[in-house]
Amino acid sequence: MEKYQHYIDGAFVDPSSGRWFETFNPYTGKPWAEMARGDAIDVERAVAAAHCAFESGPWKTTTASERGALLRRIGDLVARDAEKLAAIEVRDNGKLMAEMLAQVRYIPQWYYYYGGLADKIEGSVIPLDKRGYLNYTKYEPLGVVAIITPWNSPLMLTTWKLAPALAAGNTAVIKPSEFTSASALEFAKLLDEAGVPPGVVNIVTGFGGEVGTPLIEHDKVAKVAFTGSDATGKKIYAAAAQTMKHVTMELGGKSPNIVFADADLDDAVNGAISGIFAATGQTCLAGSRLLVEDSIHDDFLDRLVTRAKTARMGDPASLDTQVGPMTTLPQYQKVLDYIAIALGEGATLVAGGKPAEQPECGDGWFVEPTIFKDVKNDMRIAQEEVFGPVLSVIRFKDEDDAVRIANETIYGLAAGVWTRDIGRAIRMTEALHAGTVWVNTYRATSFMSPFGGYRQSGIGRENGAEMIKEYLQTKSVWMNFGAPSTNPFVQR
Structure with a gap:
């Protein structure tokens, strides 16, 4: 060694x-x-x-x-x-x-x-x-x-x-x-x-x-x-x-990634995937709370689950791998514990939820990309930082409801907004309590732009x-x- x-x-x-x-x-x-x-x-x-x-x-x-x-x-x-x-x-x-x-x-x-x-x-x-x-x-x-x-x-x-x-x-x-x-x-x-x-x-x-x-x-x-x-x-x-x-x-963060009905849904699915499953969810800016407008909730969730299930897990050194292992054994165990907590709170598991069993994952500390629906914003899974590939999907009715849910947290690191309405985009960036707000993108950072x-x-x-x-x-x-x-x- x-x-x-x-x-x-x-x-x-x-x-x-x-x-x-x-x-x-x-x-x-x-x-x-x-x-x-x-x-x-x-x-x-x-x-x-x-x-x-x-x-x-x-x-x-x-x-x-x-x-x-x-x-x-x-x-x-x-x-x-x-x-x-x-x-x-x-x-x-x-x-x-x-x-x-x-x-x-x-x-x-x-x-x-x-x-x-x-x-x-x-x-x-x-x-x-x-x-x-x-x-x-x-x-x-x-x-x-x-x-x-x-x-x-x-x-x-x-x-x-x-x-x-x-x-x-x-x-x-x-x-x-x-x-x-x-x-x-x-x-x-x-x-x-x-x-x-x-x-x-x-x-x-x-x-x-x-x-x-x-x-x-x-x-x-x-x-x-x-x-x-x-x-x-x-x-x-x-x-x-x-x-x-x-x-x-x-x-830490428990960042909301907010999808309105008028958004480009394919782009928003990509943004939701990037927000939580990139880096195996081990980022402070992870969009771990996905807020979806009622009228598109079911359709959007179907698209998201379908996409998440195609994620390639395996050797992180391989350039075609999309989801790698958890970095530490304690973090691996913590993520699995939070999945159990979410189930106990009444959230509905729609994807993942267990250690990865694919042969290409070997003996590593892999957790499947996990998605919960029927999440209430006061559940621990929605309020506490999991720091892993675990997504909480929460419904909202309108702008005011989205802002209320998004801001009901002790954190305020980042937020995402997906909409084609420029007026709504501006209103949301002003109303959200977050140091960084992305509109129709997620996880963008630069040496030129303040982050905190x-x-x-x-x-x-x-x-x-x-x-x-x-x-x-x-x-x-x-x-x-x-x-x-x-x-x-x-x-x-």
Whole structure:
């Protein structure tokens, strides 16, 4: 089996404890590599390296234009090694090669985009109401950023955080998911090749309580950027508050995908399939609640079930596979538990609902694409994030009813609307409580467009030009060039 060490201060190093843990291939259900099992000592080493690099290393004197050029070199190297990195991700998290290769080939755009923004971070001169003073603002990096990522799209979600963090001049300690750490460590090799100074980016692998907690609580960490479940996000938020850290969090979702009777139904079926069965439903933006207008409900459901039953399951490394395995054994068991919960609540199973039995699925953790009808919006299957290929179909009567159902959730990450009526489309985008609303499409994202959630789906935004300020702080500078001395006991 392969063996992956931590990456600290520009070098690959063994865990301080000498302990390792196995990472599994979801398609075979067998371990394929050993990862360093980090602890608080490893976190201390990584944070110290990042803090030193921020305060006194060559990174501190690197110009913004030089940072931009460095990010563009990273992008070039990721583009060069895209096939290798995608293959590692497929082996480690079981997602489709077709999707992961496209995803990794897209990742360089983040480094190019934020590399271009690095030397365009500009403050302002304030036209004051006071004579004799010059006042201007400047943006400065925060310091050490803790980047904590989930297992579903490891490199992409790391990139969403790391590219703007580096562009802004911060340093970073990355804690990838214990289930999918390999691609981050393969990526670390490219950082060396690109010329990133030692300590600027560090990676410590291991478990949440042993690595994540001491990282979040460290007094030299200035910000936590996290993607994961809302339950974990709340714990991180509370811990970060103890030292007033900056946070951005992209958390869970129970996104409504809303189909009106006037929609192009073939397109809407594709959108519903994409929303829940792409990536085996293991995405925070999954359209896991399908809201269908009464008058087309039965016809649309027939089309959807017919299409879902044709999905090809099997080896995720094969380019013609459409649905891969669950990434982790605990998640596989969780999805099956939720299917049982839905049946117990009175939802009607119309497709799937059990582990896949096809020979091409081998010993992997596969769940059939599953569809429930007769779902009520207050059922657990409609309110709780399953994070798997399980779709809840809910009827609605009209626009107002659709909006009410869509918004009756603790989440607000995304929503989809399918209609030919432009007026309705605009009304729906204004009424839905979601950070992203797609009209006649689903699952579209870009490095140029902000992404994040309302309510318990998160804090802050990722992507886009404005979000680089999530990794900066504002300093206001006052200069007296002629204001007379006044009473020192009165505020100027």
